[in-house]
Amino acid sequence: MTLTKNTFIGEYFYSLDAKGRINIPAKFRQALSKDNKNTFVLTRGMDSCIWIYPLKQWKEIESNLRKLSSLSNLHRTFVRNTARYATPSTYDKQGRISLPPSLIEYAKLNKDVQIIGMINKMEVWNPKQLIITDNEAINIDTSAYDDLAEKITL
Amino acid sequence: MTLTKNTFIGEYFYSLDAKGRINIPAKFRQALSKDNKNTFVLTRGMDSCIWIYPLKQWKEIESNLRKLSSLSNLHRTFVRNTARYATPSTYDKQGRISLPPSLIEYAKLNKDVQIIGMINKMEVWNPKQLIITDNEAINIDTSAYDDLAEKITL
DNA sequence: TAAGCTTGTGGGTAGTTGTGGGTAAAAACC
DNA sequence: GGTTTTTACCCACAACTACCCACAAGCTTA
Numbered sequence: 618m619t620l621t622k623n624t625f626i627g628e629y630f631y632s633l634d635a636k637g638r639i640n641i642p643a644k645f646r647q648a649l650s651k652d653n654k655n656t657f658v659l660t661r662g663m664d665s666c667i668w669i670y671p672l673k674q675w676k677e678i679e680s681n682l683r684k685l686s687s688l689s690n691l692h693r694t695f696v697r698n699t700a701r702y703a704t705p706s707t708y709d710k711q712g713r714i715s716l717p718p719s720l721i722e723y724a725k726l727n728k729d730v731q732i733i734g735m736i737n738k739m740e741v742w743n744p745k746q747l748i749i750t751d752n753e754a755i756n757i758d759t760s761a762y763d764d765l766a767e768k769i770t771l
Numbered sequence: 772m773t774l775t776k777n778t779f780i781g782e783y784f785y786s787l788d789a790k791g792r793i794n795i796p797a798k799f800r801q802a803l804s805k806d807n808k809n810t811f812v813l814t815r816g817m818d819s820c821i822w823i824y825p826l827k828q829w830k831e832i833e834s835n836l837r838k839l840s841s842l843s844n845l846h847r848t849f850v851r852n853t854a855r856y857a858t859p860s861t862y863d864k865q866g867r868i869s870l871p872p873s874l875i876e877y878a879k880l881n882k883d884v885q886i887i888g889m890i891n892k893m894e895v896w897n898p899k900q901l902i903i904t905d906n907e908a909i910n911i912d913t914s915a916y917d918d919l920a921e922k923i924t925l
Numbered sequence: 926t927a928a929g930c931t932t933g934t935g936g937g938t939a940g941t942t943g944t945g946g947g948t949a950a951a952a953a954c955c
Numbered sequence: 956g957g958t959t960t961t962t963a964c965c966c967a968c969a970a971c972t973a974c975c976c977a978c979a980a981g982c983t984t985a
Binding site: 685697 | 779781782798818908920922924
């Protein structure tokens with residue numbers, strides 16, 4: 618059963634093969650709308666993980682970047698750092714995408730990988746790195762949650 | 772897989788050969804629409820790098836420059852410095868363009884070069900220079916950077 | 926319970942990609 | 956005008972990637 622189109626939830630455990638490929642959860646593939654053309658855009662996440670956007674979602678980011686002028690040092694730096702690490706990748710007949718070596722290194726991936734649905738994108742983690750990040754999250758200022766509570770109705 | 776036409780993302784490492792040629796990433800070549808006629812316009816970037824525009828994109832810049840009044844000293848200088856160093860270059864059967872010696876010197880290029888997709892153009896860097904520029908970017912006002920990131924919705 | 930489909934993983938192969946270098950036409954120089 | 960230098964176009968090849976087939980394990984359905 619697929620929920621909303623282009624929306625990803627849940628966590629999955631797969632293995633990275635010798636050719637640097639990982640499986641995309643079948644449920645995520647089913648959730649993709651046709652106009653994504655079986656293609657994702659991979660890039661560095663803000664934590665030690667890889668972010669995977671459906672093509673359509675990435676195009677929105679692109680069109681925002683396109684508006685920024687290269688005359689501004691700030692804009693130039695932002696476009697460079699955002700565009701630089703992004704790579705498109707289409708999944709094969711078996712539902713796998715191949716990860717570029719630079720991203721495998723960035724996310725410190727070994728054989729075991731964990732994929733997490735993040736609503737509008739997915740994250741690929743080394744399970745061990747995720748545990749570390751989880752532990753660090755304990756130190757988050759919980760009072761900041763109250764600010765968030767005003768924006769989001771749980 | 773090609774994303775949007777005339778849109779460039781990702782970073783690539785190539786070498787500048789003895790004849791002053793560099794490879795254009797295959798993905799970038801595929802992204803070019805036919806009306807670019809395999810031609811780029813190269814010019815000085817605002818950092819220590821070379822900017823490479825698809826012909827079509829450059830023509831847009833030209834028409835924008837045309838609108839600037841020569842009565843303004845600022846405008847005159849800006850138009851002059853933008854137009855001055857621009858050179859067209861068509862890529863060969865193997866997908867390479869040759870860089871004029873003046874631009875090679877300007878960007879301080881040696882054998883190793885790095886190409887970065889900047890959405891509407893690409894940048895050619897000496898990897899070492901890019902690291903220096905990256906480090907300087909630390910001085911950027913981080914709150915302004917965060918504001919920008921919030922608008923783009925990554 | 927058996928048959929059939931789906932899912933995750935391994936691996937072979939043909940085509941693509943990046944790089945070096947040769948040759949002839951064109952341009953620049955004296 | 957003839958010689959040298961530069962540029963444009965071509966071929967060659969190693970490394971890599973995209974695409975395909977295969978199969979085992981799990982789930983579904985009859």
